[in-house]
Amino acid sequence: MSLSFMSLRGFSEFCQFLQAETGITLEQSKHYLVSSRLNKLMAEQQLDSLIVLLDRMKSPHMNDLKQAVIEVMTTNETQWFRDHxxxxxxxxxxxxxxxxxxxxxxxxxxxxxxxxxxxxxxxxxxxxxxxxxxxxxxxxxxxxxxxxxxxxxxxxxxxxxxxxxxxxxxxxxxxxxxxxxxxxxxxxxxxxxxxxxxxxxxxxxxxxxxxxxxxxxxxxxxxxxxxxxxxxxxxxxxxxxxxxxxxxxxxxxxxxxxxxxxxxxxxxxxxxxxxxxxxxx
Ligand SMILES: C[S@@+](CC[C@H](N)C(=O)[O-])C[C@H]1O[C@@H](n2cnc3c(N)ncnc32)[C@H](O)[C@@H]1O
Missing domain, CATH: 3.40.50.150 (Vaccinia Virus protein VP39)
Structure with missing residues (x-):
């Protein structure tokens, strides 16, 4: 998914979805983050806009897709003995x-x-x-x-x-x-x-x-x-x-x-x- 497929409405509705599901709150400047994290998944699902993705996730049979989106949007950065x-x-x-x-x-x-x-x-x-x-x-x-x-x-x-x-x-x-x-x-x-x-x-x-x-x-x-x-x-x-x-x-x-x-x-x-x-x- 290139940035051009991410309409203002698509980005804003995606942010609402993500916050409601995970608490993760994205700022306006995070267009690129959403685009880079979702790129592969959108291509695999042959989806070309966030609105279509959001629509598809509304279906009760699409829990796996929803979970996959949540998985790619979480940041799992960690390390051993962090900060000591x-x-x-x-x-x-x-x-x-x-x-x-x-x-x-x-x-x-x-x-x-x-x-x-x-x-x-x-x-x-x-x-x-x-x-x-x-x-x-x-x-x-x-x-x-x-x-x-x-x-x-x-x-x-x-x-x-x-x-x-x-x-x-x-x-x-x-x-x-x-x-x-x-x-x-x-x-x-x-x-x-x-x-x-x-x-x-x-x-x-x-x-x-x-x-x-x-x-x-x-x-x-x-x-x-x-x-x-x-x-x-x-x-x-x-x-x-x-x-x-x-x-x-x-x-x-x-x-x-x-x-x-x-x-x-x-x-x-x-x-x-x-x-x-x-x-x-
Ligand atoms: C940056 S890591 C921090 C890991 C570890 N606590 C550390 O300090 O190294 C953030 C973790 O929070 C998890 N996470 C994000 N939103 C969450 C939520 N609503 N409930 C539970 N875990 C969440 C992510 O999946 C990710 O693994």
């Missing part, structure tokens, strides 16, 4: 403090987990600190990570835990590669003990969180940036309800809840900004 310091604060301070305050079973949510690097990096730091946590507590605390994303395709990849050279190079040091992966047929496969701690589930952040349960720590990183102020506010207010009274919310380095909700207050852990329930004292 949040996971350091998590492993050195947050988990020990939860254990010391008597939590036997700790639940972590990686919301919008992409291909699994965030959840698996979390599982790796837990593994690395196992002895330290065991010393803090009579028993090994049970730590479970629930990782969710909208995209079925990316979750399939996450569940497999197999990464190519480019993906492995993004943020993983040699030691961790050696400790937690096996090289097989040109790819690196994550060890079962790191995978076992993570449960992947398909979930849209626009839908209810009540089936997910309560969490001690929520990582919601580098996804709110794609949403409008109204959607950010809705998601953050609902996330506040899923966080335990002494829990922690960890956002991406360019994201903040201020201006969108008064349910959180900021706390700094060795320079890392985290958010706690506003009523926590």
């Amino acid at each position: 310091h949040p996971l350091k604060a998590f492993a050195d301070v947050i988990i020990p403090s939860l254990i010391k305050s008597g939590h036997h079973s700790i639940r972590i949510w990686s919301a919008a987990c992409s291909s699994g690097q965030e959840a698996y990096s979390t599982s790796m730091v837990i593994e690395e600190h196992r002895d330290m946590y065991r010393h803090l507590h009579l028993h090994n605390p049970s730590i479970q990570i629930v990782a969710t994303d909208l995209s079925h395709q990316i979750l399939q990849k996450a569940r497999a835990g197999i990464y190519d050279k480019t993906e492995i190079l993004r943020g993983l040091n040699e030691q961790r590669k050696k400790n937690f992966f096996t090289f097989n047929d040109g790819s690196w496969e994550l060890s079962q003990k790191i995978k076992n701690r993570v449960q992947f589930r398909q979930h849209n952040l626009l839908s209810s969180f009540s089936n997910l349960g309560q969490f001690d720590v929520i990582f919601c990183r580098n996804v709110l940036i794609y949403f409008s102020a109204e959607i950010k506010s809705d998601i953050l207010n609902r996330m506040a309800k899923q966080l335990k009274p002494d829990g922690y919310l960890i956002l991406g380095s360019s994201e903040t809840p201020s201006n969108y909700t008064d349910q959180f207050k900021m706390e700094k852990i060795n320079g890392t900004v985290v958010y706690r329930p506003a009523l926590f004292s």
Whole structure:
């Protein structure tokens, strides 16, 4: 699909569709993004305008097409140990403090987990600190990570835990590669003990969180940036309800809840900004 097939009306209706389905909010300047992401799919479907695509997706039999459009419009950019310091604060301070305050079973949510690097990096730091946590507590605390994303395709990849050279190079040091992966047929496969701690589930952040349960720590990183102020506010207010009274919310380095909700207050852990329930004292 060339840009000339994207009428103003087509682009505007496509933006409304995408926002209603995913929360992703596109600015007027994103014509090229839509064009480049949809090009292949439009050619395969032999469609020449966004209006025709939108019409076709309205049919109840066209759920696969709708999902395929959503898949190409999501940005799955991620890396291992993204920004480093949040996971350091998590492993050195947050988990020990939860254990010391008597939590036997700790639940972590990686919301919008992409291909699994965030959840698996979390599982790796837990593994690395196992002895330290065991010393803090009579028993090994049970730590479970629930990782969710909208995209079925990316979750399939996450569940497999197999990464190519480019993906492995993004943020993983040699030691961790050696400790937690096996090289097989040109790819690196994550060890079962790191995978076992993570449960992947398909979930849209626009839908209810009540089936997910309560969490001690929520990582919601580098996804709110794609949403409008109204959607950010809705998601953050609902996330506040899923966080335990002494829990922690960890956002991406360019994201903040201020201006969108008064349910959180900021706390700094060795320079890392985290958010706690506003009523926590
Ligand atoms: C840029 S990645 C961030 C991955 C990871 N959190 C990180 O910081 O590296 C954004 C992810 O958000 C997911 N996403 C976008 N809209 C979503 C929604 N409404 N519900 C759930 N996931 C969504 C995308 O599929 C994508 O995998």
